[in-house]
Structure formats: C-alpha cells, structure tokens
Amino acid sequence: MTAYIALTKPRVIELLLVVTAPTMILAVGGLPNLWLLVATLIGGAMSAGSAGAFNCYIDRDIDRVMNRTKKRPLVTGELSDREALVFAYALGVASIVWLGVFTNWFAAALSLVAILLYVVFYSLILKRRTAQNIVWGGVAGCMPVLIGWAAATGSLTWAPVILFLIIFLWTPPHYWPLSMKYRDDYRAAGVPMLAVIRGRAQVGLQVILYAWATVACSLLLIPVADMGIVYSAVALVSGGWFIYESHRLYNLAIRHENVSPMRVFHGSIAYLSLLFLAVGIDPLLPF
Template sequence: MATPTDIARKPIDFRHRVAAYVSLTKPRIIELLLITTLPTMLLAARGIPSVWLLLGTLVGGAMSAASANVFNCYIDRDIDRLMRRTKNRPLVTGEVTEREALVFAWVLGIGSTAVLWFVGNPLTAALSVAAILLYVVLYTLILKRRTDQNIIWGGIAGCMPVLIGWAAVTNTVTWEPLILFLVIFLWTPAHYWPLSVKYKDDYDNADVPMLSVTMGEGSVALQSVIYAWATVVGSLLLIPVAPMGWIYTAAAVLAGVWFILEAHRLYFHVVKNDGEAKPMRVFHLSITYLTIVFLAVGIDPLVYLPLI
C-alpha cells in the first residue's frame, strides 16, 4: 500500500494542488465564521461601513481562520489518518507536505494580521492573533485530546469573529459584541456534539475524548437541550442592550423556539430508545438557526423597527 510519502512524490497537477491547499483551510468553517462577522459589522455601524473596511475585514478574517485551520490539520495529521472522515485530508494523502502546510499556515497568519491592521486597527489585528492562538494552542494542542469539554472552551476561537468585526468598525469591544460572543459560545456545544455522535467510532478509534465517546448519546442529547435553551436566552439579551427592533426580536424568538423544540425531540427519542433519534438533524438545524439570527442582526439596524 502506498504511504503518504510515496503519494507525495507523484506529480500533482496545478488544479488538484490548489484544491488540496483550499481543503486544508476548511472553507465550510470559514463560511460560517464570515456569516457572523458581516452582520456584526452592520450592527456596529448601524448601517453599512465603507466597502474597503468591509471587504478588508472579511478577507483578513478569512485568512486568519484559514491559518488556524491549516495549523490544526498539521497538528492533527496523526489522528486524521485514523478517522474515516479525515483520512483523505491532503496531509494524510501526501498531496501537501508537512513543510508546505506549515509555511502556508504561517503566511496566512502573518498576512491576516497585516491586512486587519492596515484596513482596521491594531485591536482588530490583535483579536485575530488571539483567535488563532486559542484554536491552535488552547483547543488543538491542550484540550482536544485531554477532555470531553474540549469543544466548549476550544470553541471560544469560533466566537472571536464577532469581536473582530465590531472592533474593525468601532475600535472598541462593548456589550453588544460580547453578547454575540456569548451566543456563539453557548451554541457551539449544541451544534457540534450531535455531529460527534455520527463519528463516535472515529473519535474512539483516534482516542479523542468527545462527549459522545465518554458519556454516550444520552448525555449529548441532554446537553444539547441545556445549551439550546442557554443560546436562545443569551440571544434575547441583545434586544434591550443594542437595542434591537422587531426584525431581530421575531427572528430570535421564532428560530429559538424551533431550535429548542428540535433539541427536545432528540432527547425524547434518545430516552425512549425507539430508533428515531436523529442527532444530525439538530446539527444541520443549528446552522440554520445561527444563520437566521445573524441575518437578523445585520438587517435589523438597516430597517430598524423599534419595539416601543
């Protein structure tokens, strides 16, 4: 059987090499992070910021997230070989060498810092560096292989884009972005733990202590209910603080009820053990929920309809 080194020696055409580098950045994760950044900037400006600032922050933020993801792929290359869902990542197959991945990660990280400093301010750049360090050091190096609470505290890195977006516009961090930070922080376990059920055997085989491995599906379902409730309650805090109008309020309440009901449905079927539990339904719905909430965050200040 060919080893990664053998594969690396085979010529790879330009298109496949570019695709391999893009794959290392985990573009789907970046897309989700940008969905939270743009609306936060609109809220911070109470309108539309300059196109230069908007595009520069999004590009810099995408580069920052890409850098963290490539570092993550480099560090986790040993366990990626053991899991079905990650065994085809470029560092495992040899499409990208370890040295190339490290250089790519550093270039993206340094480039993102420069872009965010130039188009934004030093605070924005500093928050971006903090986000990279949180994901690479706190989550990947320290927590991921040691505790089933890894996704909670490691998920802090995924909350940073709202602080970055707000700081780019205002050069400050106030209560509004901190509440949005809290929303994403509480949302992350309810989003990711159901996914971990699907890949439980993968994590077990790689000796990664995800909650689905250490405590089982029942604990995942219960925690999903708790964190769904906490997320929705947290989202409502923005209404009096920002303040937000009818558009955000309606979206947060209606989408929140939907999110909570689906989490309860998962828990009900798991407890009943009737074979109808669908953790991936909650996983996919959680993405829709967060998208709806942040769309409302961006639209509300543009079409502000005060509650009173």
C-alpha cells in the same frame, strides 16, 4: 491550489464570515464602509484559514484514523507536513498584517488571539484531554464578532460581548450532535468527545441545556443593542425551533430509538445563520 484551500477548512470559514458582516452592520448602525467590510472579511478568512491549516497539521495523526477526515490533504499526501506548516504560518502572519493595515491593529490583535486560542488552547491542549474540549475550545470560534466590531469601531461594547456569548453557547449543541454521528471515529482516534465518554442520552441532555442558554442569551441582545421587531421575532421563532429539535434529539436518545443527530447539526447552522441575518437586517430598517 485545491489542496491548500481544503487545508483551510473553507466550510468553517464560511460560517465565521456569516457572523462577521452582520456584526459590523450592527456596530455602525447601518452599512459600513464597503472597503472596510471587504478588508475585514478577507482578513478574517485568512485568519480562520491559518488556524484551520495549523489544526490539520496538528491532527494529521488522528485524521488518518477517522473516516470523516481521511481525505484531508495531509492524509492523502497531496501536501507535505512542511508545506502545510509553512502555509499556516504565512497565512496567519498575512492575516494579522492585512487587518492591521486595512482595518486597525486592535482587530489584528484579536485575530492573533483567535489563532492562538484555536491552535494552542483547543488543538494542542484541550482536544485530546477532556470531553469539555469543544466547550472551551469553541472560544476561538466566537472571536470573529469581536474582530468585526473592533474593525468597524476600534473598540468593544456590551453588544459584541453578547454576540460572543451567543456563539459560545451555541457551539456545543452544534458540534456535539456531529460527535454522536462519528462517535466510533472519535473513539478509534482516542479523542474524548462527550458522545464517546457519556453516550447519546447525556449528549442529548447537554444539547438541550446549551440550546436553552443560547436562545436566552440571544434575547439579551434585544435590550442591550436596542434590537427591533425583526430580530426579536427571528430570535424567538428560530430559537423555539432550535430548542424543539434539541428536545426531540434527547427524547429519541433516551428511548433508544434511531436518532438523527445531523438534523440538529444542520439545523443549528440554519438557526445561527437566520439569527445573524436578522442582526444585519434590523439596523437597516426604519422601525
């Protein structure tokens, strides 16, 4: 059972669920129906787990080369290729049926799109072909906000689109620092990450640009969704901190000093978590 759980990439699932619940709170302007919330989170977890399992199956050859991924179940032999593939398909089908039955079929359809984007568009097409893989491949990681909003309301408006864009713009400055740390791994595996193709300084510059774009997009949510003072303050303060850390990474890189890319990587997770925590709290306040 532990091997199957590892196959789903649970840390990724955790982050995706962090954005789903606040999105649903914002969608209904308060606390959503508890069962609907739980059902959406379960369905979303299964959907993300299915995509993660497919990715582990597709990337099993490069996972054997990279030190960061050598302990994954298909590398260690804890699971066979067939077991992983059957599990991925079963979990994917279960997630779509679950969301369709317990939320609505619009949310279920968006879940299917998310799986296909991650498995086909990112894992099969982009990842090994372009340094922009994580930019456009990251679209799949933005889907939980659309799924959550659709589950809560049965439709989409501009607010979830802004939330989608926030995560889309956030993904490169979140993931590229990780690729800086594991640049040798990616080079050995033949994956053309930006850090492999362009080097640390170029990665640092791109992180800055995307960080600024992320924060600017987060501020757009204020007029679009009529956000209050809590979200506005968190977006400004945490966004300023995120931008500062991005500039710090770049400055160290161009000076050829020792950089700490994982500081930005972990900091970006904290930033997004705080931002979406504010998204969830703001509609519950009387002011």
